[in-house]
C-alpha cells in the first residue's frame with residue numbers, strides 16, 4: 001500500500017476560537033505511531049481474510065461439485081423423498097456458504113477503506129459514576145486486536161459521544177434498556193490521507209466547524225461523498241433516534257436530507273444487524289443519475305449491498321413488455337396530475353368493485369383458430385359466480401371453472417378432425433413409443449388421441465392460468481373512459497371532452513406498447529386488483545429520497561403493497577418541480593393514523609448565503625428560510641439582449657473551467673436546454689448534454705434539464721431563463737423549478753435571462769444579485785468563511 005512520507009505531515013492550524021492540539025508535535029507523533037500500529041493490524045486482518053476467502057471459495061466449489069452428483073432417486077416414494085430432502089439441504093448449505101463469502105468480501109472492502117483512513121475522531125470520556133477515563137477512536141468500521149478495541153464503528157452507541165458531546169458536556173446514552181451518563185474530556189478530529197495524519201484538531205464546543213467549512217469549501221465531484229466525520233448534531237439525532245415507525249426528513253435544499261437518509265440506512269443495518277439485511281431495504285431515488293451520484297455513499301459508510309431503484313425501474317421491471325415514454329417538466333400535464341392523484345387511486349378501487357358486477361372485457365379462448373370457449377360464454381360463467389370476496393377472488397374462481405370446462409372439451413376433442421389429421425402425421429418414433437405401452441390397437445389409438453389433445457390444450461391451459469382471456473389493456477382504457485363518472489375532473493381543470501381526447505392519445509400510444517409513467521403505474525395497480533394485490537413482507541424498510549417527486553398515487557400503491565414496512569422519507573416540498581406531486585396533507589392521508597416522525601433541517605450545507613438569499617425569494621414557504629453557513633459572491637444575472645452578452649459569459653465560464661470547477665447549465669425543460677445548446681457550440685466549450693436518465697455525468701461542463709439534476713450539486717450552476725425557455729412554463733411551476741435550479745449551486749450561481757424586463761426577476765430584490773456583464777473578473781477563489 002502507498003504510504004506518504006512523514007515530511008508532509010502538518011498540523012492544521014485553525015484561527016479564531018478553535019483550540020489547537022496542545023504539544024502539537026509530540027501529540028502528533030504519538031497519534032501517528034498509534035495509527036501506524038492500527039494500520040498494521042488492518043493489514044494483517046486483510047491478509048487473514050484473503051486466506052479465509054480462498055478457503056471458503058474452495059469449499060464452495062467442492063460443494064457445487066458434490067451437489068451435481070446428487071440425483072433424485074425415484075425408485076420408490078421414500079427414496080425420492082429422502083434424496084430430494086438431501087438436495088434441499090445441499091442447496092441451503094450453498095446459500096449459507098455464499099452469504100458467508102459475501103460477508104468476508106464486505107468486511108475486506110471496509111478494511112481496505114480503513115487502510116487509507118482508519119478513523120476520523122477520538123473521544124476521551126468518563127462515566128460520571130466511575131471517573132475512570134476511557135478512550136475510543138471512531139471510524140467507518142470496528143477493529144479489535146485480541147481484546148483491545150482499536151476502532152469503534154461510528155454507529156456503535158458509544159460513538160454518539162463524538163456527535164453529541166462537547167468537552168465538559170454530560171451526555172446520556174442508551175444501551176438497550178439502561179441509560180448511562182458520560183462526560184467528554186477530549187474530542188479530537190483527524191484529517192487523514194493515505195494513513196498519514198495531515199491535520200488534527202481538538203474541538204472545544206463548536207463541533208467540527210473548522211473541518212466542516214473546509215469540507216464544504218472544497219470542490220464538488222460527480223459522486224457524493226460520505227460525511228460521517230462532520231455529521232452535525234441535529235443530523236445525527238435523526239440518524240440514530242426514531243421512536244416512530246415512519247420518519248419524514250424535510251428541509252431546505254442542501255440541508256443534508258440525502259446524507260442523513262443514507263447515514264440512517266447504514267445505521268439501521270448496523271444497529272439491527274441480526275434482524276435486518278441489505279435486501280430487506282428498498283431504496284428509491286428520483287432518477288438514475290442521482291442513483292449513480294449517491295452510489296458510493298453507502299459503501300463509504302461500510303455498507304455495500306443496498307440496491308437503489310427509481311420508481312420507473314420498479315414499475316418497468318414488473319411490466320417488461322411495455323416501454324416508458326418519458327415526459328419533460330414543461331410537458332407536465334393536468335392529465336398527469338389526475339392520474340397521479342389519490343382520487344384517481346380511489347376511482348381505481350371503486351372501478352374494481354364495479355368490475356365484480358359488470359364491464360369485464362373478455363376475449364374468446366381459441367385453439368387452432370377455432371373458438372373453444374367464447375367470450376359470451378365466459379361472461380355467462382362470470383355472471384353466475386356469486387363470490388363475497390374481491391374482484392381477484394372472483395376471477396380466480398372463473399379461472400378454475402374455465403379449466404374444468406377445458407377438461408370436458410378435451411374429452412370431446414379426442415374425436416375431432418384435427419386430431420385425425422395429426423394422428424396421420426405422427427412420426428414412426430412416436431408410434432413405437434406408444435406401441436411399447438400397449439399392443440391393443442384400439443387402446444393405443446385412444447392413448448395417442450388423448451396425448452395429441454393434451455399437448456394441444458396445454459397452451460390453452462397456460463393461457464387460462466395467466467388469465468389471457470381477460471383483455472387487461474382494453475379494461476384499462478375502459479377505466480380511463482369512465483373516469484369522468486368516477487372523478488370530478490373540474491377539480492383538475494380538465495373538461496370531459498378534453499379527457500376523452502386524451503384517452504384517444506393513450507390508445508394510440510398503447511398501439512406502440514408505450515405508456516406514460518402515470519399510466520403505467522395505474523395499469524399496474526389495476527392488474528394488482530384483478531390478479532390479487534399480494535401484500536408483501538419482502539421489505540422491512542422502504543426508503544424514499546426526494547419524496548416530493550413521487551405522486552400520491554405511487555406512494556399509496558407502495559403503501560398498499562408493503563403495508564407492514566417502515567417508511568423513511570426525505571424531501572423538500574419546495575422542490576416539487578412536477579406539479580401536483582405529493583403534498584403534506586396527502587402524505588398523512590396515505591399513512592392514515594400511522595404516526596410519522598417529522599424532522600425539519602434548515603441549515604444549508606451546500607450553497608452560500610448569497611445563493612440561498614436569492615433562491616429563497618422563489619420558494620413558496622417563507623417560514624422555511626435556509627440558514628447557510630458560508631459566504632461568497634452574489635449570484636450574477638446575464639442579459640442575452642446586450643451586445644457583449646456572448647463574450648462576457650463565455651469568458652466567465654472559461655475562467656471557471658480553468659479553475660477545474662464543475663459547471664452545469666440548467667434549464668427547466670429538455671426543450672429549453674436544447675435551445676441553449678447552440679450558444680455552447682458557438683463558444684467552443686467542451687460540454688455534455690444530459691437529456692436521458694441513462695446518461696452519466698462525465699464532463700466538467702454539463703447541459704441538462706432540472707428534472708435530471710434533482711439532488712445533484714455543482715460548483716457553478718447557470719440557470720437558463722430566457723423568454724423562449726420561459727414561454728412553455730406554467731406560472732405555478734415557477735417557484736419550485738427556479739428554487740431547485742438555483743440551489744444546485746455550491747459556490748456560484750449565474751442566471752441567463754433575455755433582458756432586464758424579464759418576468760423571472762419581477763419582485764426579486766435587486767440587491768441580492770449582480771449584473772453579470774459588469775462582473776468582468778471572476779472572483780471564485782476568495783471566500784470569507786466567517787462572515
Ligand SMILES: Nc1ncnc2c1ncn2[C@@H]1O[C@H](COP(=O)(O)OP(=O)(O)OP(=O)(O)O)[C@@H](O)[C@H]1O
Pocket residue numbers: 212215216224225226227230231232235251252253254255256257258259260572575605606710711712713743
Ligand atoms: N454534516 C455535513 N458535513 C459535511 N457536508 C455535509 C453535511 N451535511 C450535508 N453536507 C453536504 O451538503 C450537500 C447537500 O447535502 P444533501 O444532498 O444531502 O442535501 P439535500 O437536503 O438532500 O439536498 P436537496 O434538497 O438538493 O436534495 C452535500 O454536498 C453534502 O455532502
